[in-house]
Amino acid sequence: MQRIAYLTLLGLVVAGCDSEEGPIRQGGDKRGDTGGDSGSWPCTYTTTEVALDEVTPLEFAAADVLDFTVGASEQTFEWLSTDVVVDLALGVTLDAEDARYVEGQSTGTDDFDCGRWIAVDLRVSFLTSDGVLAEAFGTTLGAYSATSAMARAEMAGEDLEGTYSFPAGANHRALTWDMTFEAGVKQGSVTESYQQSMGGGIGSATRGIVGAWPAGSYKE
Numbered sequence: 205m206q207r208i209a210y211l212t213l214l215g216l217v218v219a220g221c222d223s224e225e226g227p228i229r230q231g232g233d234k235r236g237d238t239g240g241d242s243g244s245w246p247c248t249y250t251t252t253e254v255a256l257d258e259v260t261p262l263e264f265a266a267a268d269v270l271d272f273t274v275g276a277s278e279q280t281f282e283w284l285s286t287d288v289v290v291d292l293a294l295g296v297t298l299d300a301e302d303a304r305y306v307e308g309q310s311t312g313t314d315d316f317d318c319g320r321w322i323a324v325d326l327r328v329s330f331l332t333s334d335g336v337l338a339e340a341f342g343t344t345l346g347a348y349s350a351t352s353a354m355a356r357a358e359m360a361g362e363d364l365e366g367t368y369s370f371p372a373g374a375n376h377r378a379l380t381w382d383m384t385f386e387a388g389v390k391q392g393s394v395t396e397s398y399q400q401s402m403g404g405g406i407g408s409a410t411r412g413i414v415g416a417w418p419a420g421s422y423k424e
Contacts, residue, residue, distance in 0.1 A: 247308045247318035254305050256324075264350035266303035266322050273345060273353055273385040274298055274326070281332050282419035289419040291333035294390060299342060300325040321348040326355065330381070337394070337415075338366035343381070355383045361398070374398035379414075391421050 257267045274296050281292035308318025324345045331338050347353035361377025370377045376399040383392035397411040416422035
């Protein structure tokens with residue numbers, strides 16, 4: 205059942221949640237499940253503001269996780285299509301005075317594990333030495349244990365500050381960062397997504413991981 209909670213946290217609600225309307229993805233887009241039908245998601249969520257050093261019912265505080273999450277680090281970043289490795293300057297700062305304790309309650313007849321976690325707002329700077337990624341963005345850290353946490357953020361292609369380029373004619377362009385944090389370890393991946401018209405009103409969608417840090421950490 206812990207894996208269900210883990211996947212719920214990673215895939216749906218790392219960006220926070222609304223106590224009555226269910227999970228909220230990045231950008232405030234409310235979804236009940238991966239198909240987007242909020243009525244089919246068998247959970248409701250209660251959010252409680254807590255101090256950063258307040259021990260929650262999970263038996264740890266946000267500060268315990270922030271100890272190994274917040275800070276600047278020098279990493280290596282690998283562009284997967286070319287195997288080129290560049291330096292990465294990764295910075296994570298706190299962007300809130302408090303944290304949130306989120307607890308899910310099953311609304312169905314089955315005893316579905318809706319999960320519970322601590323959420324904290326962060327700012328991330330992500331600078332590769334080749335200048336391709338020179339980004340700064342907000343995200344929400346989600347932690348269901350005192351030893352690990354994760355975050356996800358998405359930026360539209362037109363908002364990118366680096367020189368990253370999408371295929372000609374692509375629209376609905378975006379990059380998504382998936383990040384995990386443990387004591388002594390900060391790693392993650394960058395995913396590219398876009399759509400292209402194929403003529404006759406038909407379009408194709410493309411999504412794939414384009415880079416990962418530290419170099420060599422990505423396994424298909």
